[in-house]
Amino acid sequence: MTLFAESVHRYWRALFVGRTIYRDDKLSIVINPQLEDDEGVTILHTVSDMHTAVALLPEAAQSLGAIGIPGEAGALTEARLREGLVEIGIVMHGADNLYYLPNAARDAWLAEPEPDDVRRLRANDASLFAAFESRASEQDLEAAQVGIDDWAVFGVVGEDSRLLSAASIYPWDGAALADVGVLTLASARGNGYATRVLRTVGRHAMTNRHELQYRSQLDNPASIALAQAAGLELFGRWEVPSPDSQE
Missing domain, CATH: 3.40.630.30 (Gcn5-related N-acetyltransferase (GNAT))
Structure with missing residues (x-):
């Protein structure tokens, strides 16, 4: 049973559909070519499972790959991912809390x-x-x-x-x-x-x-x-x- 309406979960799941290039218990990264240009890096941290999901346009994924992110071996931390985004010239806007009716x-x-x-x-x-x-x-x-x-x-x-x-x-x-x-x-x-x-x-x-x-x-x-x-x-x-x- 979901905590919030299914339409809430369905909307956010759709943004993180694509080719998975990294996943562990705390962090996952997918390439989603359907993202809007102004949301070419989309990050969602959900409190229910304390997981951070990241969706990238192919261009952003390619730029990160050029500096070795996510890499082929070892765990990738969210902190390192954020450092990499800065290195390729992407500065994230201040995060929004998302509230819904349970x-x-x-x-x-x-x-x-x-x-x-x-x-x-x-x-x-x-x-x-x-x-x-x-x-x-x-x-x-x-x-x-x-x-x-x-x-x-x-x-x-x-x-x-x-x-x-x-x-x-x-x-x-x-x-x-x-x-x-x-x-x-x-x-x-x-x-x-x-x-x-x-x-x-x-x-x-x-x-x-x-x-x-x-x-x-x-x-x-x-x-x-x-x-x-x-x-x-x-x-x-x-x-x-x-x-x-x-x-």
Whole structure:
């Protein structure tokens, strides 16, 4: 029995299908020519088995092979692999924590009554949303990635008719996953708004045959705390090359 929805496991398994060039208990490397160019090195560390899976485009594998990685004998460490990536000019972007709803919590989420202070935002709420954005910092806006034009948007509207917290989702990479962004105004934090709006948008995703995907940088404790408070569990850590990386 899987801990998370099968669609979660199926999406991530598909990235690591290909010709295996290295495998041990802690590390595996495959060549997958179907990877997108900007994800030509994809690394996933799953917490359930503490295994790090690496998928490479053929060009990246060839460059690593030219410096003797993975090699023909002896164990390859993840540290050595990462050193090799730097040697061939590939710098990995900061990892994202990947959180999903565990199967054991699904029924409780779906049965939970809708909060009175959370509602779906529509196109005619554009001015409300714009005013909300104007009260948030540029840093918070960049980190949250919440948009009124996303697939579905939900928000908490206060007694003064101002938006205090919002969450939006959009389909992820053509899969049955809904990536989510959450933003709460600094002045409104500590009231549970983000947790309620996150759980509400998660129910919307599930009732529309998608699984909620929550990503957080490893060095963002507030974001990690929100995922945990909402009942999501850590699936793994995902890395791709920095946009400025050159092979």
